[in-house]
Amino acid sequence: MRKVLAIITLVIILLIPTFLFDGIMPSIGDPNSAPNTHVSDYYIENSVEMTNSPNMVTGILADFRGFDTMFETTVMFLAGLGAVLILSNRPNIKKRFIIPRNYIKQRPNIGAPRYKTINKDVMITLFEPLMMIYAAYVYFHGEISLGGGFQAGAVLGLAYIIDVMIVPGRRKKLFALDKGNALSIGGIGTFIYALTGILTMTGGGLCLEYDKLPFGLSHAESHSAGILMIELGVTICVMATIITILNAIMGRVRFDDDPIKRREDA
Amino acid sequence: MPSLFLEAVLLLILIGITLTIIFGKDLLTVTIVYCSFSFVTMFLYIVMGAPDVAFTEAVIGVVSTIYFIMTLKTIRRHTK
């Protein structure tokens, strides 16, 4: 029964795109289609002068539609907060349907890893600074070429993940963040973004109107300063959120080489 | 525009990957195949002329694959 239903659904789903969505979208690559003319032309012709950012995508993302990005960052913070809160309480061990077995007695002692051809610690110490420098490059260079706050934050988060995951608990960490601290940092990162909006309002402008930043800068400088400020907020928030979600999920995972104490409280 | 052929080919690869994911039984395989899905997606973004989006997708693909594999450690690997 279930299989028949599944096949019927598959057929319907294959038929929908052929009939329903036939010929309702404009031809791809047509320079005169509606999305390529109305607002797009204005952005291409004016965004570089108005936002002082040669990368038009960053100009739109951080300046014209900066308010969207503020809440995109909030969504990231919210995801971290949600993951931490959901995983902050465990179900009562007696009320579980399948009580997890204690694997300690069954597991043979593996001892030290057998593969010793590559010294992983050296590789890590080589990689991490490079990744961080690259993240800084992506952050500062975001308006000129590709990249921006989000990518920089994600690369920083990845550096942390590599640091934590390859040799867990054996080496002194690059920077240790538990999930509570990481969450606070994420909140502060998004707060920097919101603060930029508040600063422009205290300067007498509308929200996120970078011309009115109260630093006494010229038009081009103030836009660059505003974009850098919000990108800083995005970088911090994204980095902290990636670390938060990782920590929240990793708190529940039992690794093969964990110390015994951590398994028993699970 | 020759890039349309490339787009079509990449989309066909993506559809194949999606079918593998839907009918796969081993969750670890599914996750790794999903990682390759986001890799092909990144190429498709570049072909479509959106390098910014491709950069983001490259980073996100790695991060979400790591999350999926971490979650997989708590979850039984085989599906029904």
Next chain:
Amino acid sequence: MMRNLPALIIIFPLVSALLSVFLSKISLYLGRNLVITSIFISLALSIVQLREVIINGPISYKFGNYAVPYGIEFKIDTINAIMLVMICIIGLLTGLFSTNFEENSKDRIKIGGSHALIALLCVGMLGMTSTGDVFNLYVFLEVTSLSGYVLIALGGSKGVVSAFRYLLIGTVAATFYLLGVAMLYSVTGTLNMQDMHDILSSRANDDTMLIAMCMFIAAFGIKMALFPFHGWQPSAYTHAQTGARPLIAGVMGKIPAYAMFRYLYCVYGTEFKYFRYFLIVIGALSVMGMIYGSVRAMAQTDIRKMLAYSSVAQISYITLGFAIGTPIAIAGSFLHMFGHAFMKGGLFFASGSIRYKYGIVDMNDFGYIYKKMPLTSALLSISALSMIGIPPTVGFFSKWYLALGAAGEREYIYIAILVISSLLNAIYFFKMIEKIFMAKDRDLKPIGRDSVMELPWTMMIPIVISILMILGLGLFNVKIINILLMSLGGIGI
């Protein structure tokens, strides 16, 4: 300050929510108190803004001072100004109410974090209400839904499963919404609602608009739990976190309804070729939802589940008003929106208080509760009477205006369904009232917490204000309808 009102209303709760976790690390209740204060400030600001809008007409706020189709615009008319006030009041009351459910917990992240979630839910809803940009609406929709998922998941193990199901189906809704936006963008090339309306009315492209509207109805139908899309709703409302349930059940479903109204009447407009068919479809869905929700609610004994199914029926009243399409019916459905926010919020405040004091949720145990908790049972009975539609309360007047509108359009079947649904409401709400006043005394023992009053003051305030608002909205209904009609004329209905 006055210029920036629309942005400030959103930024205050946002900032407090962002700092809440950090401040909770410094002092246990600092973050929580900051959140409640900031929602209070927002409430004050939104009342000022409502006055401003009534006197000076609609406000258009441009972020970054960019001209209209290029930047993001907030558009405030009298309808969403009143809705902002409603969201802030319920948010504030919920913030106060939920302080009682974490007394024993000393987990700092949890205390700061769960209030941050309430503030972020308010932020998302405030943004969805006031924005005039279709993509901005999507971002706020995601903020709302994500905080909703987490608040539902915090209600225990059953809550986790229903939150996961809601997450899956909610993401499908968001994806459909984005697909609809892509279609509209492909024919207009803009994202601003007003600009989109101008271009759509000059450049007819009916097929694309038709399919995009189907997408929007599916998306917002899922989010507001309209009849065939309501599958996630009953278990989610039942198992949500007790403190946050009034906000989730009272307001969260109504904001997508308002967004659908914006799409129907502000973006598409009555001159759209298939407009009448959409009204008929929405009307049919509403009629089915009203009957189905009421019938299912009659079968429940758990008060939370009964209220959740009754929400399916009540949200259909709102969409029924949109489907009738005359100004008086639409104003009536907005009045029902505000009224129902306080009725359903009030019922959940009351059921949460009973659960807080005696730990019970089954209606069969409610015997003699009116002697032990007089104010709470007063709220329960007044909200129940309002749900049925007994005259001095707001429920009667909103149904009255809906029926007036239906009579004006000669849609007599809608009037018949309204009457039938009210009778069904009467059946299950009188069952509840009977259980409160006439069932056997069960000798309930308060669980743990002794207090001089019936309840702590943070729970009394929401209960008293809910009673006052239900009666007040009923007594001043003409004023509110007039304020609503001011803007409906501007939209062009």
Next chain:
Amino acid sequence: MTSLETFLAAKGIYFLTFLLLFLGLYGMITCGNYMKKLICMNIMQVAVIFIFLCLAQKDGGTIPVLFSNLRNAEDYINPLPHALMLTAIVVSMGTTGVGLALLTRIKEKYGSIEEDEIIERENK
């Protein structure tokens, strides 16, 4: 332009993209495993991103980063959908994170992430 290219530009690419989207939807409906449902949800979101990026393409346009010798509107492809889709990608990642956290909790309580087993144990 050959006829195949015209076909691809007018219908072919959209057809494949919508197929991907509805395959994702199909997976969400039929897969019994919650993890696979989550992955199919991601696939759906990616398909919508493709549709937006299809709208942004322009014949003869280059990527929207300023080159000093190009100044006209027709020289660059439309940057607006790119900015929108960056936001959409981030949102989808946030949803995935919350979904995985929920999945971990479900596994701890019910000992399984298969839908039928969970429904069976939920009603116990």
